[in-house]
Amino acid sequence: MAGQRLGEFELIARYFAPLAAGAPGALGLRDDAAVIPVPPGEDLVVTTDAMLEGVHFLIKDGPARIARKLLRVNVSDLAAKGAKPVGYQLAIALPEHLANDEWLSAFCDGLAQDQKTFGIALYGGDTVRSPDRLMLNVTAFGSVPTGAMLRRDHGQAGDGLYVTGSIGDAALGLEVKLNHRLFSSAAMMFFDSRLHLPTPRLAFGQGLRGLASAAMDVSDGLVQDAGHVAVASGVRIVINAEAVPLSLATRQAVAEDRDLLIPVLTGGEDYELLFTAPPRAEAQIMALSRQAGLAVTRIGNLEPGTGVAVVDSSGQPIRLSQGGFQHFGGGLQ
Amino acid sequence: MAGQRLGEFELIARYFAPLAAGAPGALGLRDDAAVIPVPPGEDLVVTTDAMLEGVHFLIKDGPARIARKLLRVNVSDLAAKGAKPVGYQLAIALPEHLANDEWLSAFCDGLAQDQKTFGIALYGGDTVRSPDRLMLNVTAFGSVPTGAMLRRDHGQAGDGLYVTGSIGDAALGLEVKLNHRLFSSAAMMFFDSRLHLPTPRLAFGQGLRGLASAAMDVSDGLVQDAGHVAVASGVRIVINAEAVPLSLATRQAVAEDRDLLIPVLTGGEDYELLFTAPPRAEAQIMALSRQAGLAVTRIGNLEPGTGVAVVDSSGQPIRLSQGGFQHFGGGLQ
Numbered sequence: 001m002a003g004q005r006l007g008e009f010e011l012i013a014r015y016f017a018p019l020a021a022g023a024p025g026a027l028g029l030r031d032d033a034a035v036i037p038v039p040p041g042e043d044l045v046v047t048t049d050a051m052l053e054g055v056h057f058l059i060k061d062g063p064a065r066i067a068r069k070l071l072r073v074n075v076s077d078l079a080a081k082g083a084k085p086v087g088y089q090l091a092i093a094l095p096e097h098l099a100n101d102e103w104l105s106a107f108c109d110g111l112a113q114d115q116k117t118f119g120i121a122l123y124g125g126d127t128v129r130s131p132d133r134l135m136l137n138v139t140a141f142g143s144v145p146t147g148a149m150l151r152r153d154h155g156q157a158g159d160g161l162y163v164t165g166s167i168g169d170a171a172l173g174l175e176v177k178l179n180h181r182l183f184s185s186a187a188m189m190f191f192d193s194r195l196h197l198p199t200p201r202l203a204f205g206q207g208l209r210g211l212a213s214a215a216m217d218v219s220d221g222l223v224q225d226a227g228h229v230a231v232a233s234g235v236r237i238v239i240n241a242e243a244v245p246l247s248l249a250t251r252q253a254v255a256e257d258r259d260l261l262i263p264v265l266t267g268g269e270d271y272e273l274l275f276t277a278p279p280r281a282e283a284q285i286m287a288l289s290r291q292a293g294l295a296v297t298r299i300g301n302l303e304p305g306t307g308v309a310v311v312d313s314s315g316q317p318i319r320l321s322q323g324g325f326q327h328f329g330g331g332l333q
Numbered sequence: 334m335a336g337q338r339l340g341e342f343e344l345i346a347r348y349f350a351p352l353a354a355g356a357p358g359a360l361g362l363r364d365d366a367a368v369i370p371v372p373p374g375e376d377l378v379v380t381t382d383a384m385l386e387g388v389h390f391l392i393k394d395g396p397a398r399i400a401r402k403l404l405r406v407n408v409s410d411l412a413a414k415g416a417k418p419v420g421y422q423l424a425i426a427l428p429e430h431l432a433n434d435e436w437l438s439a440f441c442d443g444l445a446q447d448q449k450t451f452g453i454a455l456y457g458g459d460t461v462r463s464p465d466r467l468m469l470n471v472t473a474f475g476s477v478p479t480g481a482m483l484r485r486d487h488g489q490a491g492d493g494l495y496v497t498g499s500i501g502d503a504a505l506g507l508e509v510k511l512n513h514r515l516f517s518s519a520a521m522m523f524f525d526s527r528l529h530l531p532t533p534r535l536a537f538g539q540g541l542r543g544l545a546s547a548a549m550d551v552s553d554g555l556v557q558d559a560g561h562v563a564v565a566s567g568v569r570i571v572i573n574a575e576a577v578p579l580s581l582a583t584r585q586a587v588a589e590d591r592d593l594l595i596p597v598l599t600g601g602e603d604y605e606l607l608f609t610a611p612p613r614a615e616a617q618i619m620a621l622s623r624q625a626g627l628a629v630t631r632i633g634n635l636e637p638g639t640g641v642a643v644v645d646s647s648g649q650p651i652r653l654s655q656g657g658f659q660h661f662g663g664g665l666q
Contacts, residue, residue, distance in 0.1 A: 047366040
């Protein structure tokens with residue numbers, strides 16, 4: 001990797017090949033291609049997320065955090081589809097000033113740490129020399145029992161709308177990072193960690209297979225992503241804003257400045273699971289929540305119609321003027 | 334795609350979703366992930382190639398040619414592994430000045446044309462807004478009968494070294510493009526087409542399954558890529574420079590300037606298949622060549638030892654001072 005100037009093949013051997021050690025099909029990253037194992041009775045689920053310096057991250061975020069977020073946003077998509085991680089391809093356009101042992105070691109240590117956490121291995125990829133920006137792209141593979149992948153388009157009127165964990169912490173982290181907004185130092189540390197180290201809800205996502213009618217992860221913003229489910233499933237979604245689960249830190253921030261409800265509900269990068277399920281699944285969903293040790297909250301309903309309405313607990317519509325986090329792009333998927 | 338400013342979802346629907354029409358598992362590019370079909374008895378082969386503006390291509394190459402080369406360099410890797418193309422993920426970091434109907438239509442028409450030629454469909458990907466350069470990344474999937482993927486590491490001493498088609502045309506195209514070298518206009522058009530529209534040797538690659546002991550495509554340069562096979566297979570490779578197949582245009586160019594033999598043998602981007610095979614396979618290889626209508630030439634031998642030697646027909650070593658095309662990066666695979 002990193003072009004002949006830095007000994008491409010030596011660098012692959014030194015930094016990247018160890019990340020493929022657990023994957024026989026990766027052939028030690030010494031071939032043109034890899035073989036992804038797909039057990040009989042399983043479907044291969046694939047997803048891609050790119051991250052660009054200055055758009056999705058800053059170099060000062062640090063190599064390990066950049067690496068881990070890159071892997072986590074991809075693994076989160078696998079989680080949202082009920083898939084078990086298998087492997088990934090990594091493409092990296094590396095600028096000269098990062099092509100050194102300190103940066104590459106830290107970057108690959110970050111990947112190694114999260115590979116272990118999520119049970120995923122590197123299968124291959126590409127390295128190119130970038131004249132300027134660091135650009136990263138991961139295509140991740142997971143497996144589900146045949147036909148069991150959770151989709152966006154099977155939500156039905158009458159289903160409930162649920163979300164895991166808490167919403168808005170990453171958006172407030174972005175307020176701190178980009179707009180220099182101040183909160184307590186404990187709150188700022190918490191928001192920062194939620195922004196830079198999202199937690200893919202893998203076990204919960206796999207548990208949702210057969211229970212959820214539709215599922216995705218919250219990356220563009222709760223309201224926008226509910227809109228994606230509404231469009232794909234051909235339903236209207238009503239979200240009770242007061243039911244949306246907030247962390248203690250976010251609740252305090254919103255109590256002090258009600259306008260923060262807009263970034264909280266529309267800011268994105270939560271990487272929580274947003275899903276729909278019929279009423280008959282509710283008891284099993286709550287059991288899954290206890291088993292996974294992960295809060296799950298019913299935040300709304302699916303109705304006949306189109307679009308997303310955000311209401312207060314008396315059913316009155318709330319206007320969210322901002323219309324959502326101006327995410328810097330988005331997925332083909 | 335292309336960020337909210339340009340209607341990300343509308344653009345995906347308008348430009349990219351039609352490229353997924355032949356792939357039910359792509360779910361119309363409306364989900365977080367896709368399902369790649371892997372028939373029983375088949376292995377899934379995966380490969381990644383990235384292309385960066387100003388490094389691998391120029392905007393003035395034109396959207397259709399950029400798109401087609403992007404797809405072809407990836408399909409060529411599948412060909413070299415004996416795989417049948419299945420699908421691909423596309424990540425695109427799109428600058429503002431290209432986010433218009435004219436450019437995107439031409440880019441996607443290029444993809445559509447080559448998808449049809451090579452029997453491959455878009456399954457998903459990611460789009461991000463680039464503040465400057467166009468950056469493209471494809472991860473391509475193919476299938477082979479279980480265990481039948483051609484690899485780099487099974488070449489054996491006593492095997493012959495073979496290459497398809499002709500070598501060096503793309504390198505002379507690069508001499509024209511970057512160094513303003515002049516040849517006859519017919520030759521320059523031919524070199525240009527070989528540089529910008531390589532032909533993946535799919536049928537031939539699939540025919541090599543069970544015949545070739547090792548195979549790869551020539552992307553970094555004939556000599557360097559032979560070196561990769563030598564390292565992976567633990568053998569020494571001797572190439573007879575005078576046996577290397579040259580097109581008429583390249584032969585004329587080298588006859589006029591013998592120094593051009595260096596870029597020809599080391600310049601890369603040929604996307605021909607370089608493979609090794611035992612003597613007993615020779616008759617079948619020649620039959621495959623006739624059947625595929627594609628020249629194949631024995632250009633050397635595998636011996637015990639290490640490294641690559643380039644010799645003339647009397648066996649005298651030839652020194653290639655340049656040491657190979659300074660490819661702008663390289664593959665993890």
